[in-house]
Amino acid sequence: MAIINSVLGPLDTADLGFTLMHEHLIVAAAGVYRDYPELLGSNLIDRVVDELKKAKEGGIDTIVDLTTLDLGRDIELMAEASRRSGVNIIACSGWWLDVPRFFEGVSADQMAEVFIREVEEGISGTGIKAGLLKSASDMTGVTPEAEIILRGVARAHLKTNVPIALHSYSPGQVGRMQLPILNEEGVDLKRVKMDHSNDTTDVEYLTWLLDQGCFLGLDRYPGWNVSPLARTQTMKALIDAGYTDRLCPSHDGTVLRVMAANPLISEEERLKANPYGFLYIKKVVFPQLREMGVSEETVNSLCVDNPRNFFEGG
Numbered sequence: 001m002a003i004i005n006s007v008l009g010p011l012d013t014a015d016l017g018f019t020l021m022h023e024h025l026i027v028a029a030a031g032v033y034r035d036y037p038e039l040l041g042s043n044l045i046d047r048v049v050d051e052l053k054k055a056k057e058g059g060i061d062t063i064v065d066l067t068t069l070d071l072g073r074d075i076e077l078m079a080e081a082s083r084r085s086g087v088n089i090i091a092c093s094g095w096w097l098d099v100p101r102f103f104e105g106v107s108a109d110q111m112a113e114v115f116i117r118e119v120e121e122g123i124s125g126t127g128i129k130a131g132l133l134k135s136a137s138d139m140t141g142v143t144p145e146a147e148i149i150l151r152g153v154a155r156a157h158l159k160t161n162v163p164i165a166l167h168s169y170s171p172g173q174v175g176r177m178q179l180p181i182l183n184e185e186g187v188d189l190k191r192v193k194m195d196h197s198n199d200t201t202d203v204e205y206l207t208w209l210l211d212q213g214c215f216l217g218l219d220r221y222p223g224w225n226v227s228p229l230a231r232t233q234t235m236k237a238l239i240d241a242g243y244t245d246r247l248c249p250s251h252d253g254t255v256l257r258v259m260a261a262n263p264l265i266s267e268e269e270r271l272k273a274n275p276y277g278f279l280y281i282k283k284v285v286f287p288q289l290r291e292m293g294v295s296e297e298t299v300n301s302l303c304v305d306n307p308r309n310f311f312e313g314g
Protein backbone atom coordinates (compact mmCIF):
# COMPACT_ATOMS: atom_id res chain seq x y z
CA MET A 1 0.00 0.00 0.00
CA ALA A 2 1.11 3.54 -0.75
CA ILE A 3 -0.52 6.93 -1.03
CA ILE A 4 -0.08 8.63 -4.39
CA ASN A 5 -1.25 11.92 -5.94
CA SER A 6 -4.47 11.90 -7.96
CA VAL A 7 -6.03 15.09 -9.32
CA LEU A 8 -8.61 14.90 -6.51
CA GLY A 9 -5.99 14.47 -3.80
CA PRO A 10 -4.25 11.55 -2.10
CA LEU A 11 -5.19 8.11 -3.43
CA ASP A 12 -4.43 4.75 -1.81
CA THR A 13 -2.85 2.41 -4.37
CA ALA A 14 -5.27 -0.26 -3.11
CA ASP A 15 -8.01 1.86 -4.71
CA LEU A 16 -6.42 2.19 -8.16
CA GLY A 17 -8.46 -0.71 -9.50
CA PHE A 18 -8.43 -1.24 -13.27
CA THR A 19 -5.90 1.31 -14.50
CA LEU A 20 -5.00 2.52 -17.97
CA MET A 21 -1.41 3.70 -17.69
CA HIS A 22 -1.04 6.03 -20.69
CA GLU A 23 -3.95 8.11 -21.96
CA HIS A 24 -4.82 11.76 -22.63
CA LEU A 25 -7.85 13.96 -22.15
CA ILE A 26 -6.28 16.60 -24.43
CA VAL A 27 -3.58 16.49 -27.04
CA ALA A 28 -2.88 19.95 -28.43
CA ALA A 29 -0.26 22.46 -27.27
CA ALA A 30 0.30 24.62 -24.22
CA GLY A 31 -2.55 27.07 -23.66
CA VAL A 32 -4.83 25.90 -26.48
CA TYR A 33 -7.60 24.61 -24.20
CA ARG A 34 -7.91 27.96 -22.43
CA ASP A 35 -7.14 30.43 -25.22
CA TYR A 36 -8.30 28.80 -28.47
CA PRO A 37 -10.94 26.28 -27.33
CA GLU A 38 -12.80 26.51 -30.67
CA LEU A 39 -9.89 24.59 -32.25
CA LEU A 40 -10.89 21.63 -30.08
CA GLY A 41 -14.59 21.75 -31.06
CA SER A 42 -17.59 22.40 -28.85
CA ASN A 43 -18.86 21.12 -25.47
CA LEU A 44 -15.32 20.35 -24.38
CA ILE A 45 -15.81 19.36 -20.76
CA ASP A 46 -19.02 17.43 -21.50
CA ARG A 47 -17.29 15.41 -24.22
CA VAL A 48 -14.51 14.50 -21.82
CA VAL A 49 -16.92 13.58 -19.02
CA ASP A 50 -19.05 11.47 -21.39
CA GLU A 51 -15.99 9.47 -22.53
CA LEU A 52 -14.88 8.94 -18.95
CA LYS A 53 -18.36 7.92 -17.80
CA LYS A 54 -18.46 5.31 -20.57
CA ALA A 55 -15.06 4.09 -19.41
CA LYS A 56 -16.22 3.94 -15.80
CA GLU A 57 -19.35 1.98 -16.72
CA GLY A 58 -17.10 -0.43 -18.65
CA GLY A 59 -14.94 -1.05 -15.60
CA ILE A 60 -12.11 1.47 -15.90
CA ASP A 61 -11.33 2.88 -12.43
CA THR A 62 -8.22 4.97 -13.06
CA ILE A 63 -6.62 6.77 -15.98
CA VAL A 64 -3.04 8.01 -15.97
CA ASP A 65 -3.04 11.16 -18.09
CA LEU A 66 0.42 11.68 -19.57
CA THR A 67 -0.34 15.13 -20.98
CA THR A 68 2.50 17.48 -20.16
CA LEU A 69 2.42 21.27 -20.30
CA ASP A 70 3.65 21.31 -23.92
CA LEU A 71 0.87 18.88 -24.93
CA GLY A 72 -1.79 21.23 -23.53
CA ARG A 73 -2.30 19.86 -20.02
CA ASP A 74 -5.13 21.59 -18.15
CA ILE A 75 -5.16 20.46 -14.56
CA GLU A 76 -8.53 21.99 -13.69
CA LEU A 77 -10.17 20.19 -16.61
CA MET A 78 -8.72 16.93 -15.30
CA ALA A 79 -10.03 17.57 -11.80
CA GLU A 80 -13.54 18.48 -12.94
CA ALA A 81 -13.65 15.51 -15.33
CA SER A 82 -12.56 13.17 -12.53
CA ARG A 83 -15.10 14.60 -10.09
CA ARG A 84 -17.99 14.33 -12.55
CA SER A 85 -17.12 10.91 -14.00
CA GLY A 86 -15.88 9.05 -10.92
CA VAL A 87 -12.71 7.96 -12.76
CA ASN A 88 -9.50 8.56 -10.78
CA ILE A 89 -7.06 10.59 -12.83
CA ILE A 90 -3.34 10.79 -12.19
CA ALA A 91 -1.59 13.75 -13.80
CA CYS A 92 2.06 14.09 -14.74
CA SER A 93 4.82 16.62 -14.67
CA GLY A 94 7.74 16.66 -17.07
CA TRP A 95 7.91 17.43 -20.77
CA TRP A 96 7.03 15.91 -24.14
CA LEU A 97 8.83 16.80 -27.37
CA ASP A 98 8.09 20.46 -28.11
CA VAL A 99 11.31 22.43 -27.91
CA PRO A 100 10.73 26.00 -26.75
CA ARG A 101 13.33 28.73 -27.28
CA PHE A 102 13.97 28.95 -23.54
CA PHE A 103 15.61 25.51 -23.47
CA GLU A 104 18.79 27.16 -24.70
CA GLY A 105 20.96 27.45 -21.62
CA VAL A 106 18.43 26.01 -19.19
CA SER A 107 19.89 23.39 -16.87
CA ALA A 108 18.60 20.00 -15.79
CA ASP A 109 18.54 21.26 -12.19
CA GLN A 110 16.33 24.21 -13.15
CA MET A 111 13.88 21.88 -14.86
CA ALA A 112 14.01 19.46 -11.92
CA GLU A 113 13.03 22.31 -9.63
CA VAL A 114 9.81 23.14 -11.53
CA PHE A 115 8.93 19.45 -11.82
CA ILE A 116 9.48 18.97 -8.09
CA ARG A 117 7.18 21.92 -7.38
CA GLU A 118 4.44 20.26 -9.44
CA VAL A 119 4.77 17.05 -7.42
CA GLU A 120 5.16 18.60 -3.97
CA GLU A 121 3.09 21.80 -4.16
CA GLY A 122 0.87 21.50 -7.20
CA ILE A 123 0.30 22.50 -10.81
CA SER A 124 -0.74 25.97 -12.03
CA GLY A 125 -1.18 27.24 -8.48
CA THR A 126 -4.06 24.82 -7.83
CA GLY A 127 -2.49 22.57 -5.22
CA ILE A 128 -3.28 19.60 -7.51
CA LYS A 129 -0.15 17.47 -7.51
CA ALA A 130 1.50 15.41 -10.23
CA GLY A 131 1.64 11.65 -9.59
CA LEU A 132 4.44 10.79 -12.03
CA LEU A 133 7.10 12.33 -14.26
CA LYS A 134 7.47 12.15 -18.01
CA SER A 135 10.34 12.58 -20.42
CA ALA A 136 10.28 11.99 -24.18
CA SER A 137 12.59 11.03 -26.98
CA ASP A 138 11.52 10.00 -30.46
CA MET A 139 13.05 9.10 -33.85
CA THR A 140 15.93 11.53 -33.44
CA GLY A 141 17.09 9.81 -30.24
CA VAL A 142 17.98 11.68 -27.07
CA THR A 143 18.57 15.20 -28.40
CA PRO A 144 20.47 17.75 -26.25
CA GLU A 145 17.14 19.29 -25.21
CA ALA A 146 15.63 15.90 -24.39
CA GLU A 147 18.67 15.07 -22.29
CA ILE A 148 18.15 18.21 -20.17
CA ILE A 149 14.57 17.10 -19.50
CA LEU A 150 15.53 13.46 -18.93
CA ARG A 151 18.14 14.42 -16.34
CA GLY A 152 15.72 16.95 -14.82
CA VAL A 153 13.06 14.24 -14.54
CA ALA A 154 15.61 11.84 -13.00
CA ARG A 155 16.59 14.38 -10.36
CA ALA A 156 12.95 15.27 -9.63
CA HIS A 157 12.25 11.55 -9.20
CA LEU A 158 15.14 11.10 -6.78
CA LYS A 159 13.78 14.00 -4.70
CA THR A 160 10.06 13.10 -4.81
CA ASN A 161 10.07 9.31 -5.35
CA VAL A 162 7.20 9.51 -7.92
CA PRO A 163 7.81 7.12 -10.83
CA ILE A 164 8.90 7.95 -14.39
CA ALA A 165 7.21 7.28 -17.74
CA LEU A 166 9.38 7.58 -20.84
CA HIS A 167 7.94 8.32 -24.25
CA SER A 168 10.24 6.34 -26.53
CA TYR A 169 10.63 5.27 -30.15
CA SER A 170 10.83 1.51 -29.95
CA PRO A 171 11.40 0.80 -33.69
CA GLY A 172 14.67 2.74 -33.30
CA GLN A 173 15.47 1.12 -29.91
CA VAL A 174 15.78 4.60 -28.38
CA GLY A 175 15.44 3.07 -24.91
CA ARG A 176 19.05 1.96 -25.28
CA MET A 177 19.97 5.66 -25.16
CA GLN A 178 17.49 6.72 -22.45
CA LEU A 179 18.14 4.08 -19.79
CA PRO A 180 21.92 4.60 -19.47
CA ILE A 181 21.30 8.31 -18.74
CA LEU A 182 18.86 7.39 -15.97
CA ASN A 183 21.39 4.85 -14.68
CA GLU A 184 24.03 7.55 -14.63
CA GLU A 185 21.68 9.76 -12.59
CA GLY A 186 21.24 6.94 -10.06
CA VAL A 187 17.63 6.03 -10.87
CA ASP A 188 16.50 2.50 -9.94
CA LEU A 189 15.04 1.33 -13.26
CA LYS A 190 12.26 -0.53 -11.44
CA ARG A 191 10.69 2.93 -11.08
CA VAL A 192 10.64 3.50 -14.84
CA LYS A 193 8.09 2.59 -17.51
CA MET A 194 9.23 2.56 -21.14
CA ASP A 195 6.20 3.67 -23.12
CA HIS A 196 5.08 2.94 -26.68
CA SER A 197 7.04 -0.31 -26.50
CA ASN A 198 4.43 -2.11 -28.61
CA ASP A 199 5.30 -0.03 -31.67
CA THR A 200 7.83 -2.78 -32.31
CA THR A 201 7.47 -6.57 -32.45
CA ASP A 202 11.18 -7.07 -31.70
CA VAL A 203 10.93 -9.33 -28.64
CA GLU A 204 14.70 -9.42 -28.26
CA TYR A 205 14.84 -5.65 -27.76
CA LEU A 206 11.81 -5.67 -25.46
CA THR A 207 13.26 -8.40 -23.24
CA TRP A 208 16.50 -6.42 -23.09
CA LEU A 209 14.51 -3.47 -21.74
CA LEU A 210 12.73 -5.72 -19.22
CA ASP A 211 16.05 -7.20 -18.12
CA GLN A 212 17.18 -3.69 -17.20
CA GLY A 213 14.36 -3.76 -14.63
CA CYS A 214 11.84 -1.37 -16.13
CA PHE A 215 8.14 -1.77 -16.86
CA LEU A 216 6.90 -1.67 -20.45
CA GLY A 217 4.01 0.48 -21.61
CA LEU A 218 2.27 -1.59 -24.30
CA ASP A 219 0.20 1.49 -24.76
CA ARG A 220 -0.58 1.98 -28.39
CA TYR A 221 -3.93 0.37 -29.23
CA PRO A 222 -5.14 0.12 -31.89
CA GLY A 223 -2.08 2.14 -32.98
CA TRP A 224 -0.61 2.36 -36.46
CA ASN A 225 2.15 0.69 -38.55
CA VAL A 226 1.96 -2.44 -36.36
CA SER A 227 -1.43 -4.21 -36.41
CA PRO A 228 -3.37 -4.57 -33.15
CA LEU A 229 -3.13 -8.36 -33.44
CA ALA A 230 0.66 -8.24 -33.89
CA ARG A 231 0.82 -6.03 -30.79
CA THR A 232 -1.13 -8.62 -28.82
CA GLN A 233 1.02 -11.47 -30.18
CA THR A 234 4.09 -9.58 -28.95
CA MET A 235 2.48 -9.15 -25.53
CA LYS A 236 1.75 -12.90 -25.48
CA ALA A 237 5.40 -13.66 -26.30
CA LEU A 238 6.50 -11.50 -23.35
CA ILE A 239 3.96 -13.20 -21.06
CA ASP A 240 5.29 -16.60 -22.16
CA ALA A 241 8.84 -15.40 -21.50
CA GLY A 242 7.88 -14.72 -17.86
CA TYR A 243 7.51 -10.94 -17.82
CA THR A 244 3.76 -10.70 -17.12
CA ASP A 245 4.16 -8.60 -14.01
CA ARG A 246 5.74 -5.61 -15.78
CA LEU A 247 3.53 -5.20 -18.85
CA CYS A 248 1.10 -2.26 -18.89
CA PRO A 249 -1.44 -2.25 -21.75
CA SER A 250 -3.09 1.08 -22.53
CA HIS A 251 -4.34 2.99 -25.60
CA ASP A 252 -2.51 6.35 -25.77
CA GLY A 253 -6.05 7.54 -26.53
CA THR A 254 -7.25 11.12 -26.65
CA VAL A 255 -10.63 12.73 -26.11
CA LEU A 256 -9.92 16.31 -27.27
CA ARG A 257 -7.64 17.06 -30.17
CA VAL A 258 -7.41 19.98 -32.57
CA MET A 259 -10.15 19.64 -35.17
CA ALA A 260 -7.91 19.87 -38.23
CA ALA A 261 -9.48 21.02 -41.49
CA ASN A 262 -7.57 18.27 -43.32
CA PRO A 263 -6.82 15.56 -40.76
CA LEU A 264 -4.49 12.71 -41.67
CA ILE A 265 -7.14 10.28 -40.47
CA SER A 266 -10.82 11.19 -40.75
CA GLU A 267 -13.10 10.92 -37.73
CA GLU A 268 -14.93 8.01 -39.43
CA GLU A 269 -11.69 6.11 -39.99
CA ARG A 270 -10.66 6.75 -36.42
CA LEU A 271 -13.97 5.46 -35.13
CA LYS A 272 -13.79 2.41 -37.39
CA ALA A 273 -10.33 1.55 -36.03
CA ASN A 274 -11.52 1.99 -32.44
CA PRO A 275 -15.25 2.16 -31.75
CA TYR A 276 -14.66 1.42 -28.05
CA GLY A 277 -12.54 4.36 -26.90
CA PHE A 278 -10.91 3.62 -23.53
CA LEU A 279 -12.58 0.18 -23.53
CA TYR A 280 -10.75 -1.18 -26.60
CA ILE A 281 -8.34 -3.24 -24.51
CA LYS A 282 -11.15 -4.85 -22.53
CA LYS A 283 -13.31 -5.44 -25.62
CA VAL A 284 -10.68 -6.49 -28.17
CA VAL A 285 -7.23 -7.13 -26.68
CA PHE A 286 -8.16 -9.20 -23.63
CA PRO A 287 -10.36 -11.57 -25.69
CA GLN A 288 -7.40 -11.98 -28.09
CA LEU A 289 -5.15 -12.91 -25.17
CA ARG A 290 -7.70 -15.41 -23.84
CA GLU A 291 -7.99 -16.95 -27.29
CA MET A 292 -4.19 -17.32 -27.37
CA GLY A 293 -4.43 -19.32 -24.14
CA VAL A 294 -3.49 -16.71 -21.54
CA SER A 295 -5.19 -17.50 -18.23
CA GLU A 296 -7.98 -15.33 -16.83
CA GLU A 297 -5.85 -14.58 -13.78
CA THR A 298 -2.96 -13.31 -15.90
CA VAL A 299 -5.22 -11.20 -18.12
CA ASN A 300 -6.85 -9.65 -15.08
CA SER A 301 -3.52 -8.82 -13.45
CA LEU A 302 -2.20 -6.67 -16.30
CA CYS A 303 -4.20 -3.51 -15.63
CA VAL A 304 -4.71 -4.04 -11.89
CA ASP A 305 -1.64 -5.56 -10.20
CA ASN A 306 0.97 -4.09 -12.55
CA PRO A 307 -0.09 -0.42 -12.23
CA ARG A 308 -0.31 -0.83 -8.45
CA ASN A 309 3.17 -2.38 -8.29
CA PHE A 310 4.58 0.35 -10.53
CA PHE A 311 3.29 3.11 -8.27
CA GLU A 312 4.27 1.24 -5.11
CA GLY A 313 7.85 0.93 -6.29
CA GLY A 314 8.14 -2.17 -8.49
Ligand SMILES: [Zn+2]
Nearest residue numbers: 022024066252
Ligand atom coordinates in the same frame (compact mmCIF):
# COMPACT_ATOMS: atom_id res chain seq x y z
ZN1 LIG B 1 0.71 9.76 -25.15
